[in-house]
Amino acid sequence: MRIVSLLPSATEIVYALGLGDQLHGVTHQCDFPENALTKPILVKPFIITNGLTSLEIDQVVSARLASGQPIYHVDQEGLIQANPDLILTQKICDVCAVSFDQVQKLEGIVNNNTKVLSLDVHSFDDMLSNIIEVGTVAGVENVANLLVVSMKKRLALMKKTVSELDYKPRVICIEWLDPLMVGGHWIPELVHLAGGVDCIGERGQPSKTITWDEFQQARPDFVLVMPCGFDTKQGKDHLADLMYRRGWDSLPGVDMNKVCVLDGNSYFSRSGPRLLDGLEIIFNIIHPDL
Template sequence: MSRIVSLIPSGTEMVCALGCQNQLVGRSHECDFPPGVHQLPSCTEPTIAVEGRSREIHERVSAKLEKSLSVYRVRTETLRKLQPDIIVTQTQCDVCAVSFTNVEQALKETLNSQPALIALHATNVQGVWDDLLQVAESMGRIQEGRELLATYQSRIAAIAGPNQDLNARPTIACLEWMEPLMAAGNWVPELVHLAGGQSVLGQPGAQAHWITWETLAAADPDILLVMPCGFSLARIEEELAVLTHHPLWPKLRAVQNQKVYLTDGNQFFNRPGPRLVESLEILAEIFHPTHFHFGHEGHGWRGLGPKER
């Protein structure tokens, strides 16, 4: 039985969804789903303080990147003790998880054997499913992977099918960071389209990008979704004032029409793994509340109340 270390939350969720949670021997410091994985040894850690407000975190990350330094480090001694056969890592974003280069360097320094490196690199929904099948093949679970993928695609089709012929789609803006503002990219605009909306700030498969308040105001979306990377609903609530106290905030159509929604970006939208299906369900509940109800309201998303605006 292979010993698996996953250094990215989406990879951990894929391994577990494929029925191999009992083979996991290590995880990243951010892996917290499904229940039980937090008991495994953590093999990574941040090189910056992750507490504080959005602006402070942004400045710390930017300072590291400007010096070509990593935002995370591999705990090489922990990795050496675990002696994994397979390591799941990523090449998509150096700000989201430990980089592929860091993992390679750590292996050279600590392990005599050479474990198989599985690098996830999705930038769109199809890429996520390709990553899933890659993980499945590496663990000898390709048939299980195909069956799991068929289930996911069926759930997606049940939402996307009725929305494909919509003549008028609500315009949607998705914020991946709060200060400064960042528009969500990669798979998020595609999920918006599948759920029956029109993304006005992000393009499918393109990286998330910084925007100004003036850009947001000019787009003036029908619906505004707040989904900061790494932030739970409670964490968003702590910092809502950075949005609601801006002079352009009350001028937004979504604010005036009570169409602002907070979503758990940490557990759903910013994890390119199995729960992107739940992310699509969240969007469907928000865009079409009379047609879809999956039970995500309250823990996966909520509307912004009148007193909060």
């Protein structure tokens, strides 16, 4: 089977299932595992964000979407050459990855037998289901089942530990710094599974913009900064967008030095197998004595 992935999390699923040799096209963001960097890049951004503040990035993206312009360019010639039997995409967010509308418009330039599979994740279980679905379509259902079983065993150990906890700290997960956004979909669930309480985010619901007053009123014990698409260095570079706000120093999590900048790009933005690593990262941060 010839596979094209238009989604970094899908690329990680493909490799986790041992299908790397069947992958014939990826996006500019597909950097894990390292072998993904050797694949033809079929998707690149129209927007260059280097040097822009969080607010400037948001403004540029919002203006482009408002005018009906795509955020990403898809190499149609490269896609034709890839000649995929299976295209992996998503329809949850037009900012994080190629929009589903774009993909649908491309279907005509590929052969009529190409299957387009949308991997739409709102929860941890959805991610596990996606692994099974990709494995089934690609003919490696047994491998997918074994992978999911092993991940569920790790999750069961976490749940057992959490069930014995008396203290569940209040946590806020920052998905974007300006405008201020908190993580949604699977992020609040990860906090819950890690033995915390997400102050604002709602499990299974989209990420949402909040006011600074709402942030302050939440009084988080921990502030986890995981900007969408940013690694740890990029997150730290943009942290000033939070630190200079009124009342920042008086927040419980700040006062107790419990502000953590995480690799959002690797462990939280992508709804793939490494969400389990992200869950364990959150647990170790909010329960440092265990």
